[in-house]
Amino acid sequence: MDEKRHIISLLVENEFGSLSRIAGLFSARGYNIHCLNVAPTNDVSISRMTLVTFCNDQKIKQLAKQLDKLVDVVNVKDLTEETHIEREMLLLKLKCNKNQRDEVKRLVDIFRARIIDVTDTTYTIELTGVTEKILAFIESMGKIKIIEMVRSGTLGISRGIDSLENIK
Amino acid sequence: MKLSGSQIIIECLKKEGVEFIFGYPGGAVLHIYDALFGDKKIKHVLTRHEQGATHAADGYARACGKPGVVLVTSGPGITNCVTGLATAHMDSVPMIIISGQVSREYVGSDAFQEADATGITRPVTKHNFLVDSRESIAEVFKKAFIIATTGRPGPVLIDIPKDLTDPKTKINFEYPKKVKLRSYKAPISESKLKIEEAAKLLVSAKKPMVYSGGGVILGNAHKELTTLVKTLGYPVTNTLMGLGGYPATDNQFLGMLGMHGTYEANMAMHDCDILFAVGARFDDRVTGDTSKFCPSAKIIHIDVDPSSISKIIEVDLSLVGETSNILKDLNKAVKPHLKKINKSALKKWWTQIDKWRTKKCLSYKKSNKIIKPQSVIETLYDITKGNSYVTSDVGQHQMWAAQYYKFDKPNRWINSGGLGTMGFGLPSAMGVQLAYPKSEVICVTGEASILMCIQELATCLQYRLPIKIINLNNRYMGMVRQWQEFFYEGRYAMSYMEAIPDFAQLASSFGHVGMKIEKPSELKTKLQEAMDLKDRLVFVDVITDQEENVYPMIKSGQAHNEMHLSPTGKDTELA
Numbered sequence: 001m002d003e004k005r006h007i008i009s010l011l012v013e014n015e016f017g018s019l020s021r022i023a024g025l026f027s028a029r030g031y032n033i034h035c036l037n038v039a040p041t042n043d044v045s046i047s048r049m050t051l052v053t054f055c056n057d058q059k060i061k062q063l064a065k066q067l068d069k070l071v072d073v074v075n076v077k078d079l080t081e082e083t084h085i086e087r088e089m090l091l092l093k094l095k096c097n098k099n100q101r102d103e104v105k106r107l108v109d110i111f112r113a114r115i116i117d118v119t120d121t122t123y124t125i126e127l128t129g130v131t132e133k134i135l136a137f138i139e140s141m142g143k144i145k146i147i148e149m150v151r152s153g154t155l156g157i158s159r160g161i162d163s164l165e166n167i168k
Numbered sequence: 169m170k171l172s173g174s175q176i177i178i179e180c181l182k183k184e185g186v187e188f189i190f191g192y193p194g195g196a197v198l199h200i201y202d203a204l205f206g207d208k209k210i211k212h213v214l215t216r217h218e219q220g221a222t223h224a225a226d227g228y229a230r231a232c233g234k235p236g237v238v239l240v241t242s243g244p245g246i247t248n249c250v251t252g253l254a255t256a257h258m259d260s261v262p263m264i265i266i267s268g269q270v271s272r273e274y275v276g277s278d279a280f281q282e283a284d285a286t287g288i289t290r291p292v293t294k295h296n297f298l299v300d301s302r303e304s305i306a307e308v309f310k311k312a313f314i315i316a317t318t319g320r321p322g323p324v325l326i327d328i329p330k331d332l333t334d335p336k337t338k339i340n341f342e343y344p345k346k347v348k349l350r351s352y353k354a355p356i357s358e359s360k361l362k363i364e365e366a367a368k369l370l371v372s373a374k375k376p377m378v379y380s381g382g383g384v385i386l387g388n389a390h391k392e393l394t395t396l397v398k399t400l401g402y403p404v405t406n407t408l409m410g411l412g413g414y415p416a417t418d419n420q421f422l423g424m425l426g427m428h429g430t431y432e433a434n435m436a437m438h439d440c441d442i443l444f445a446v447g448a449r450f451d452d453r454v455t456g457d458t459s460k461f462c463p464s465a466k467i468i469h470i471d472v473d474p475s476s477i478s479k480i481i482e483v484d485l486s487l488v489g490e491t492s493n494i495l496k497d498l499n500k501a502v503k504p505h506l507k508k509i510n511k512s513a514l515k516k517w518w519t520q521i522d523k524w525r526t527k528k529c530l531s532y533k534k535s536n537k538i539i540k541p542q543s544v545i546e547t548l549y550d551i552t553k554g555n556s557y558v559t560s561d562v563g564q565h566q567m568w569a570a571q572y573y574k575f576d577k578p579n580r581w582i583n584s585g586g587l588g589t590m591g592f593g594l595p596s597a598m599g600v601q602l603a604y605p606k607s608e609v610i611c612v613t614g615e616a617s618i619l620m621c622i623q624e625l626a627t628c629l630q631y632r633l634p635i636k637i638i639n640l641n642n643r644y645m646g647m648v649r650q651w652q653e654f655f656y657e658g659r660y661a662m663s664y665m666e667a668i669p670d671f672a673q674l675a676s677s678f679g680h681v682g683m684k685i686e687k688p689s690e691l692k693t694k695l696q697e698a699m700d701l702k703d704r705l706v707f708v709d710v711i712t713d714q715e716e717n718v719y720p721m722i723k724s725g726q727a728h729n730e731m732h733l734s735p736t737g738k739d740t741e742l743a
């Protein structure tokens with residue numbers, strides 16, 4: 001069966017060990033984690049995780065059920081099952097000499113990125129967008145030397161009134 | 169009431185109605201042991217190894233349905249429990265494991281006897297807790313008992329740093345009546361509509377088959393299952409974990425299925441048109457090659473665990489919830505449809521099944537020179553009239569016990585089906601005997617398995633547990649040897665047991681009665697003699713046919729209709 005990209009959103013009890021419980025489930029059951037993001041929500045007792053994994057339809061159903069079974073997991077949703085919005089943030093530090101600066105600025109404009117730090121020899125750039133855009137931007141750097149790069153991993157939210165936080 | 173952390177722990181256990189703690193002391197739990205000293209209500213059973221404690225608590229839970237409780241120290245205490253936890257976890261047994269941890273100020277410093285208990289046990293528990301304050305002890309215990317015993321049960325570990333159990337600091341104690349567990353999902357109940365759909369599908373069968381597993385035993389659903397099967401008149405098979413879920417002596421019972429299941433059960437699985445699976449999880453030892461599993465059947469699956477549904481085999485209709493409730497509803501729902509059952513098709517199906525039965529797949533070559541292991545179990549069954557609790561270890565003896573001891577009641581057959589843990593038999597029998605002091609408890613074992621927890625003979629003496637150990641001594645790791653005979657051209661690498669102790673003497677050095685049986689002619693009288701020693705543990709060392717194999721057998725990767733039968737009369741025959 002074909003492997004597809006899935007964005008899994010999880011609400012998780014903000015408790016000792018819950019992150020490793022979830023990570024452990026992925027490794028124990030042979031699932032990959034392509035990227036993972038964890039941060040607090042409005043409710044201090046709950047964290048939200050977003051992770052991207054590649055697997056086939058049968059395996060993703062099993063994964064969702066296994067995650068739901070964990071005592072720490074409050075809610076699970078495969079965002080890719082319905083209409084949703086996704087974004088990723090990139091921080092990119094470039095080695096940038098004088099005669100490369102115009103070119104970089106031009107690319108920053110085209111991609112609607114922002115330059116957030118400048119030194120004699122470097123530019124640091126911030127960009128948000130879907131993963132394809134992030135990848136396209138990185139590729140457009142061409143010969144310009146990337147010193148360091150940080151990506152947030154995919155964040156996702158469903159469109160419309162739906163909310164993962166509607167907890168019964 | 170003002171209590172210390174240790175006293176709180178003991179009060180929590182009392183509130184939960186705990187009668188026994190299986191444990192072993194050490195530095196990190198000394199405060200708790202001190203608080204337990206002289207307690208009249210809770211009996212502490214000192215095993216001789218923490219693995220023994222875990223299996224004993226497990227056996228207790230499997231036999232009586234109440235959660236088994238274990239108390240061990242930090243570091244090596246808890247690491248010794250890992251096998252026992254994994255065993256219980258695989259077979260969904262409710263247990264509470266309390267482990268001491270080093271004091272909070274030392275956690276993370278590689279302190280003496282520090283081990284990351286919650287980290288190590290995470291994959292082998294249903295859930296675990298590291299307690300971080302005195303105030304939360306009671307709440308954690310309440311949660312742990314709920315999680316361990318509801319839904320699909322399982323072991324829950326509570327790790328408690330030593331400083332929290334210190335007798336000097338006391339706080340107010342009240343056991344919570346309720347706790348908030350918003351992320352723990354209680355089993356849902358199925359809609360009437362789906363139950364109705366299942367009922368209609370069930371009665372539409374021409375070649376029905378009921379396949380039930382450990383979920384029927386754990387979910388206390390044997391009565392409802394039996395009623396349903398009787399009402400419908402359908403054939404039924406049990407998994408290794410499900411034996412006793414339907415009375416084995418009933419004519420509608422086709423025996424166990426799977427790798428060493430009966431010819432009739434496996435053939436009926438292969439040919440059925442409606443498969444009704446209850447509390448079973450389509451384990452690979454049951455399904456064989458999944459691509460050839462029940463090729464022409466529509467499958468209905470009842471399970472308490474939603475993640476069991478369509479995990480291995482895609483099913484057509486699933487009913488998620490407590491097996492007993494769903495079966496109760498189904499029993500009502502099928503009544504108005506009973507007329508729709510195709511009686512003549514069902515009759516034809518039974519004729520086919522009876523034909524399969526004439527193969528007599530469990531027959532074996534009898535001998536008057538050498539004791540056949542199968543005959544030992546048959547004799548035991550006759551002597552005990554099928555009324556005993558039987559625990560086992562892992563290997564050929566386990567399969568023979570499952571095949572030849574006919575369990576009419578649930579919770580009587582106690583074995584490590586999921587993990588297949590050698591060493592489980594004796595300590596689990598201790599738990600069963602403590603739960604039912606007046607009942608006969610037999611441990612069927614092999615000369616290799618029994619040595620893995622042999623130290624527990626001392627525990628049996630201390631608590632006067634009159635278990636009957638039946639050691640099918642073939643001087644081989646028989647099951648390993650059988651695979652080597654079939655798949656490795658008889659190269660018996662490391663499966664021969666050299667330097668086997670004299671078990672009768674070994675048992676008597678532990679203060680028990682030891683017996684050795686070597687001749688078929690003395691089998692019955694000596695086994696009877698052993699069973700008659702009601703108040704003593706008797707270790708019966710039975711010298712059996714060395715190279716006997718377990719039949720029928722489905723080799724890995726083969727289908728249910730590709731069994732190998734016993735070579736009685738003809739050569740090993742491919743069914």
Ligand SMILES: Cc1ncc(C[n+]2csc(CCOP(=O)(O)OP(=O)(O)O)c2C)c(N)n1
Nearest residue numbers: 563564565590614615616617644645646647
């Ligand atoms: C702890 C553990 N180690 C290894 C195994 C693999 N194993 C399965 S059966 C078996 C041999 C058991 O020999 P014995 O207890 O003599 O039983 P028999 O098969 O001879 O009846 C072994 C080594 C296991 N199941 N458990």
Ligand SMILES: [Mg+2]
Nearest residue numbers: 614615644646
């Ligand atoms: Mg053996």
